Amino acid sequence: MSDLLDRRQFLAKSAASVSVPILAHPLAAAAGQVRLSFDIIVVDERIGANEGLSRVARASGAQCLSIRGDLPRVWFDSLRGACLDRSTVIAGFTSDLDSEVMRAFARDVGYRQVGRLDISIDGETGRETVRRSMYSSLPSEFALASELENLVDLYLTSSPWQASRVAPGPTSDRHGPTQLAAWVIAPIRA
């Protein structure tokens, strides 16, 4: 029933489709040459530094919001209001749980998560070990997910990982990898 693609399907579609717009590479955005499609980029500093991302966000005209581990409060205090115009697009780099919380918040205002990447950061080496992706198959949403993919690449190369800052939760494995979720929410146009 799902209209979401996994990474393999995404790459296949990306190569085959002529309708997908040329991706706005974040490095170009960092140089102020293009605008990203995200109006707001949410970052949780508990998981990774965001200097590079902030620079890209500023240069591309997006607002970069630090949530400091408190996504719900930022949602109620500012993000929810920003979504009322039904055009704001928000990307985020948060914990796995916060990405699901955001998915539920998005539903409340007629939005949905249209792209998502799950990245595991090894607790000892600080290296990215696994990446899984889900993208919308709808063309407009697919383009947003493409931009998210590029933004994640930039984020991972520009953010020094400090995995020791991340505390495991009640059901997590104490010595397991840290899960970073990158996501984008947009109004449902269906």
Added chain:
Amino acid sequence: MPLPAGLSQQDFDGAIAELREVVGEDWVFTSDAHIETYRDPYSPLQGTDDEPIPSAAVAPHTVEHVQGVLRVANDYGIPTWAFSTGKNFGYGGTETRVAGSLIIDLKRMNRILELNETNATAIVEPGVSQYELWQEIQRRGLRLWVDGPSPAYSSIVAIGLERGVGYGLNGDRYRALSGLEVVLPTGEVIRTGMAAVEGSGAWAQYPYGLGPHVQGMFSQSNYGIVTKVGVRLIPHPPAFRSSLVIAPNNEDIVPMIDTLRKLRLGGAINNAVSLGPHVPGRDPWAQAPIAAPMGGPPGAPGGPGGPGGGPPRLPGWSFRLGLYGYDRVVEANWEEIQDEFNAAIPGANYETEKFLAPYDDQDNWESRHKMLAGIPSFQETPLWNHGGAFISMVLPFDGQAYWEFREVYDRVYRQYGRRYIGGALHNHSPWGLIALGAAPVVRDDPEANARSMEMARMLIEEAGKLGYGEYRAPTPFADEAAAAYAWNDHALMRFFETLKDTLDPNGILAPGKSGIWPSRYREDRA
């Protein structure tokens, strides 16, 4: 999307058209994109053939809308599933029991109808979250606290009806409710307790009214949709002391519980207490692990043993303690409490801070203080790797009983490659304790989730052999949890079913909720 069982596409389309007349075109959702948002990300059934995908969703704004939606559901025989905000992660979230259900999303019913500082009460609709009530209290400059779970995006109504927990003086969230307005499955609207008095002047102040106390019938049930509720709040006390009580060794949980019981029953401690493994520098509840994988470095909970060859070391324990009232009383109690724990637990230690009214700086307090005070907080939201489905067994408030039960949990966990470390809630009653476990749920891994479900079922079964049952259960485990309440050949469930069939003759409201199935489903399942 799957259609409701037995309904043709034509009839379904007819029902959707009628629903659009009831709530408006914009508030009936049928597209894949919309329905996707109503799937529970922490369901162990996700991605399997058993995942109950809804057929459509509707968002009513008024009681009349709710009545209209139920009329359509009755006319067409469509199963429905109502929720307030749908963020009850770990206990089912938005998940239904029956594929093709019509979701009734009450998010638009989010009005705060009354807020009374003098009596410390409010009347709210189900879409009001703790945080939104708090925002309104702050906007009006009232000296009130709310209490409730963290994260505070949960609905005031739902956390009470589901008998969830808080951490301060109103930790038993159900007992903070007073007077309900309920739309019955047939569409009739009733009010309970003092709310049933015409022009009620004491709706939120006294829950019982006259005659049978039926408020509880609508808690964890599928007998009606609650559309308004009175709720008790907490007036600011003159003084508030927030403490962490720490026991250094794992075995200390036994005297810790027994001492806590003595102080709780004796009235020295009045807040809802959560006990968790103590990992220095981490919050005892939000960040300490309930379970650990087998393996890991020497000395770790699941590891091969400490450096000296001893058994793997399990952590000590801690709990948050709140004291409220007049300053001198608070301080006298605090002294007595420390004396009791020092006598019972060698090496017991404490972190503590006192606050005095007016609490003008409360918004800047650390999260742990806010939670105890009853200030809605989000920061307990842990950094979960994926999620879990909770298993919550009710035990007597007895240290030895908990210690022995913990061994049962650990034996089952070990069979599935994990160690059980522990965690317990003491929120509802000074006489009871909830032993908390969790079955891990991994996104996109149905095989791992199937094993988790198997583990959860075994935990429920093993607990049942000891005479214990769950106080609430994740939606997919509702039948197993209900089956433990088997005395006299499941007489209680037969009573629930009799009520269900009387109140909901077409069986359209939340079939299977808490293991209660209406007759037409019971026949199919037999």
